[in-house]
Structures are given as structure tokens and as C-alpha cells.
Amino acid sequence: MQYLGQTDYNHAEPPALGILITNLGTPDAPTPEALKPYLKEFLEDPRVVEPPPARWLWKLILNLLIIPKRKHSSAEAYASVWDSEGPGAPLLNISQRQLDKLKAQLSSQLQGRVEFALGMRYGNPSIASALRELKARNVQRLLVLPLYPQYAAATTGSTFDAVSAELQRWRWVPELRFVNHYHDHPGYIDALANSIRDYQAEHGTPDKLIFSYHGIPKRYWDNGDPYPCTCHATTRMVAEKLGLAPDQVMTTFQSRFGKEEWVKPYTDETLKALPAQGIKHVQVICPGFSADCLETIEEIDEENREYFMEAGGERFGYIPALNDRDDHIAALADLVQQHARGWPEAEGAVPSEEELAARQQRAKTLGARN
Ligand SMILES: C=CC1=C(C)c2cc3[nH]c(cc4nc(cc5[nH]c(cc1n2)c(C)c5CCC(=O)O)C(CCC(=O)O)=C4C)c(C)c3C=C
Ligand SMILES: [Fe+2]
């Protein structure tokens, strides 16, 4: 095994703090050909589908039965949300805007050299490519911020796997910090509450405000995944902030995959049942999605809207994800600042002119060789 190293390392170049933001990722195009490798990478991840004891059997079923069928329906769903601007996938476009705004906000707030990159867990730009970009910019301290507010092994845990798999290949491993979750961060809760107020100022208040989170199989929760509990915590904190009574809000789980039981209540079944209980006006917010994507635009705002209206609902509102709202970016910037504290150089110990000159001198003497 040849570890990745830089043989012409420049000792005079000041080291940088790297901020890597990540999200789930998206196919390169809304076509069955592009969906095939994306779904394969995604669904072969053992953090996502914790495989039965015979892993080879799951891979066989996945590649021979599931992907050949699903790549067509998924491509169709992606085509319906594909943007005409930017790279196309909403998740990627929005993530890029989040990165640019976070960079603009933090560059003036953090001291010393700071470099930023965006990496996707599946598809492109990959986490490995983003890390190499940061390495090329002399990042020696790394802060990873997965844009999943609630920790889940399938998302945050899997991101850790991808980051560490890449770093295991490096000769000079950077110092590493990894944000685990921010489901209860005051800035995040405020931004959600503000986004609800903004939406309701225009569209009125509903009979029920539904907080819909991506689900996980119930088995994962039974085995110790904290995810459903932290989803409930986010709902409770936002409801308290808005002064809403417990019966005015509800937490549900969407995006089931496969036949086993997932955490309940299910978003789709709830929306189909509510009109018969006299709840005719709902608004849905998806706080677990930091950016709008297939699962919010197509699944909630199209598919689930239809379920509700067909069941006798009268008004359905989808409250957009926090995306690149200023208060969301401010919350993320605060999170980065909190986690970047206490690193000697990140605190502002930028090398002095004399130190830089001395480093240059040493570099010359050493022939700039590592
Ligand atoms: C067993 C399968 C899946 C688990 C577990 C799972 C957990 C999980 N996912 C997200 C966030 C997103 N998922 C997205 C798409 C998506 N998810 C699954 C399956 C599982 N997810 C599939 C097969 C897909 C692909 C789309 C499809 O074919 O239906 C997305 C959207 C990506 C996009 O490009 O827009 C996000 C975001 C979380 C937060 C989570 C566990 C907490
Ligand atoms: Fe998912």
C-alpha cells in the first residue's frame, strides 16, 4: 500500500484549517444509467442497509432485482425535480449555495487560513475528492460538518466511515474534529421557527403542523440508534419556541424502503387518515433535511400532497427546507465556530513574519524536501 503524501511539501506555507461540509448526494443525471451507480453505492453501504448475515445474498438481490427496477422509477422522480440551472440536482445546487454563503460568512470570522469544501457521501463531488482538495491547500486541521441535524448511523455514521476510509490512505493524517449532531442547536431551532412564522404570515395557520423526518428501520432504533428520539426533541423545541400546544403538532417519518417495519407513525398513512379526523388544513415541514431534495420536493410536496387531498383534505402547505436562508447559514457558522475553538492556530496564532522567514530559511536548507 502506497500512502498518499506530498514530496515537495513547502515548510514556509502556513497550515490551514479545513471545513468540510457534507450531505447525502445525488445522481449525476436524472437517467437510469446515472441512477445505477448511485443506487449501488448508496444501497451497498452497510450503514444504510444493515445486511442480513449473508452480505453476498443482499448484493445479489440488490444488483439483479432491486436496482434494475428502481433505477427507472427513481430516474423519473429525479427528472421531475431537476433544476434547469446549475448542475441540476436540487440537493447539489442548494449545497453549493450553502457552501458559498458559509464561506463568505466565516472567512472574516475565523482567524488564520481557512479552506472550505463540499463532499457528498454518494455520487459527486465525493468526500474523498473534497478531502484531497483540502489536502492540496495544506489543510492540517480538519473540521467535518455533516449537514444532518439529527444523528443517524445511516447518515452521520456513514459519513464518518467515508472520511476515515479516505484519511486511512494518507501518509500525514490531519487533526480531526467531527460534528455529531445539531438537532437542539439554538440557532437551528430559531431558524426553523422563523421559517414557520414566515410561511404562516403568508399562508395562515393550519389545523395541524406536521414535522416529517426521513425514517429508518425500527430494528436500527431497537439496536440503539438515537435518531427517532432526537427528531422528537427537535419538534418539541420548535413547538415550544412557537408556543404551540402538543396537539397542534405531530412528528412523522417518511421515505420507507423495503418491506420491514420502519419507525412510526408513517407520514403517508398519517396524511391519508387526517381528513377523516376533521383535520382539513395541514402544513408539513421536514426539519431533518437541511436542503430541499427529492424526498421533500417530490415525495412530500407532490406525492403526499396528493394523498392528503385525495383523502378529503382541503389545504396542504409545504414549508421549504432551511436551504440557504440567512438564519440557517448563521446557525451553521456558529456551529463551526463552536467546534473550531481551542485549536491553537485556529484561535489566531498565525505565524509571525519572523517565524515565516525562519521557516523559509529552513526549507531552503532542507532542499524543500519533506
Ligand atoms: C434502507 C434505505 C434507506 C435508509 C435507511 C435511508 C436513511 C436516510 N436517508 C436520508 C436522507 C436522504 N435520503 C435520500 C434518498 C434516498 N434514500 C433512500 C434509502 C434510504 N435512506 C433511497 C433509495 C434514496 C434515493 C432516492 C430513491 O430512489 O427513492 C435523499 C435525497 C437525495 C437526493 O438526491 O435528493 C436524502 C437527503 C436520511 C436523513 C436518512 C436517515 C436518517
Ligand atoms: Fe434516504
Ligand SMILES: [Fe+2]
Ligand atoms: Fe422517497
